[in-house]
Amino acid sequence: MTFGEYIREHREALKSEDRRFSVRQVAQRIGVEPAYLSKIERGDVAPPSEAKIRALAEELGEDPDVLLAMAGKVSSDLQEIIRKRPQLFADLIRQLKSAPDHALLRIARDVRDGDW
């Protein structure tokens, strides 16, 4: 499924229960022209900027990292992390590419600090 198809499918699902998720209204809330959002959904134009994708994710209740990945982009904070130690993170990601999810979760998991 392309980025545009995914957005349209999820927006339409929300719209079936709430009219506020029409192309016009969603476009207005994320600050683009309705015609532009429509073109994005049809795949007539390339996915929008990171900021607009984040706004769409927030609007549709989707994970921004997932939408960015579907749009062929890497979040700027991740890019910054990788840029600081490129070789290390490139090696790390390559080595982990075939690891099962539970193994990745164990690596990614830290002890959460809260409010005290």
Add this chain to the structure above:
Amino acid sequence: MIELMNNQLTFRFPEVHQKAACSIDFQRTLRIPDDNREYPLPPGLGRFPVEHVDDFANKLPDTWRSHGGVFIPMYQSEALWINFSGDYPCAVKIAAGKINAVSGETWSNGLSADPQDYAVIPEQPWLDGFNVSEDFIRQFVAMPLGEGFTAEEQITGKAEHGGLQIIVYPMKHDVYVEHFERAVEADLDYLDMPMFSRTVCESAAPDMGLAPGGLMRQEIYEDEYGIDAWDQDNGFRCFIHLANSEQYQMITGHQPPHKPATAKDYTEAGLPWFDYYDDSKALAGSDTLGKLTSVAAKVIEKGKGLLPDNEPVHPKTVKIISKGNVVRDGEF
């Protein structure tokens, strides 16, 4: 970040230095007699199990969820010691019920030099209790919150926080390079980084705190690097909740460790106690902590008779240990 693996918390600071890491675990141990005699170091009887709060969030009090962190099971009047490992110098601040175990002050983030309110690892291999006077601590003993035994309640008059609080600051990158690797930059590979692991209740209350128990000879060493050596912009902290062992089983479905042996049974079996020698300068005790009433004295004060299993013991086997040989394991 702080990782929890094999019941050990590992604090890593890769943004400071690739080697910047230290590990902390919580050792089960004997409760030494609380009779104002001085005792040597009791053994480590293995690590307490440590669980993520988030794994059992729906069964835990709201305050625990809000604090985040981890929890460990303890029986009422069970003792513990905190075991530090790692080669990269770190400053570690430890509080019980948000009362600093070294200075007796209430909790704050950041370090204080006067009075020094933290320990420096690896110079400090462990901490067994509250710093009550130079060369002596009073053992950490778990008691239910709300009955007036804990250091927190004795100092603040409130049973609010319980548990243990730890914050770790690594040595600044430049200071480390200056002291330890001026000549050779090590060949570094994050994935090959060693873990630095050294060989070295009856109450129904859900929440426990630490109270001062028996008197033990143990120094808390002065910071020889000075407070400016620590990277206070890069600390990580963790709230360690203490769950009553019975509650722990209900929360997790896991069996808590069995109750540790009494000091009397352990000693009569001829098993070793320990003495640690290091000629580093020790900190003075905290006046605030020195004035605390120990658990046994508090039991008498409350008219509840005598603390059970508190007969004096006379350790016959005392193993001398020193820097580089900090194995303190006991078996029973």
